[in-house]
Amino acid sequence: MIEFKNVSKIYNINKSPFHALTDINLTIPDGAIIGILGKSGAGKSTLLRMVNGLITPSQGEILVDSRALHSLSEREQRFMRHTMGMVFQNFNLFQTKTVYQNIEIALKAIATPKSERKAKIEAVLEQVGLSSKIHSYPQQLSGGEKQRVGIARALITNPKYLLCDEMTSALDPKTAKEILDLLQIIHQQYRLTIIFITHQIEAVMHLCQEVILMEQGRVTHRSTTLDLFLHLDNVATSTYLKPIVYDVPIEHDHVYQLIYVGAILQEKSILSHMIRHFSVDVNIIHAKILLIGKERLGYLYLQILGKNQNQAISYLREQGIIVNSMENTRLLENIDYAN
């Protein structure tokens, strides 16, 4: 388990203090697969690098498996670092070394006897689907393959924690998805704790059960990923997430946003029932289905007209559907696309 207790980090920039992290309190339980999401400069990398002691806090403390990092001797810190694998956006591979040699470096660091290295490296390369590239150099590999080497190098020391720093940000969407699928398999197989920092919400939606949002050095939200999208309107810092859901201007009156999990609308014929029973007119403005892990989350924008409009909406809510009025929403004007 990893715990942050009142952790702050102050950098000195041109002799002025700069608060990169402010009063972070977090617990990351063993076996979690957790996404830390925020815009560039939010403090994600600083936070991640504190977990393995690469950056020390200015205030507060970090506990790994109930032991405060700052209280560890140098030898103990080295040992603790070996329980943590790290994967980077830019792969951090030695260009003049082969795939085999790049991974061997990690084994040398923990003094694995030479006689044991070959079998371990072959096994981990098979695991990440890269056996055929064992003697290739990084420049002979695609981005996805380089990241597989990065993952293999992180896994070879049997870490308990996997720290992922924007690891899919340099990859095209299809390759990124393949890498995330691989991480999921690794997570299931080894029950690793995975901390995945990113500014890509799509990666979090695909991989992470839980999400932490960061803004300007603070944690502003934590929930399951599904809950984040069920209640996006309640999340103060979600303006740059909203285009995922709201990508059309809503110019009509009496438009409501319906949010529901799974296929409940079709299975229970809810809309047909509502239209018949309450004699309302319904126009579909926009519809979208998001995949959160294996769960389907539906967003439906409906114009609902008629004198029984309010009863119809109450009925939808009784069926477990979240209904938000889009009245007075100036959607596109409010969206901050920069991230």
Ligand SMILES: Nc1ncnc2c1ncn2[C@@H]1O[C@H](COP(=O)(O)OP(=O)(O)OP(=O)(O)O)[C@@H](O)[C@H]1O
């Ligand atoms: N060594 C440093 N010295 C001074 N300022 C720093 C240092 N490292 C980071 N910062 C500043 O701290 C803030 C947080 O940086 P950090 O890299 O943790 O953010 P991030 O969310 O990971 O951003 P990105 O997604 O762009 O990597 C930024 O404003 C950055 O400029």
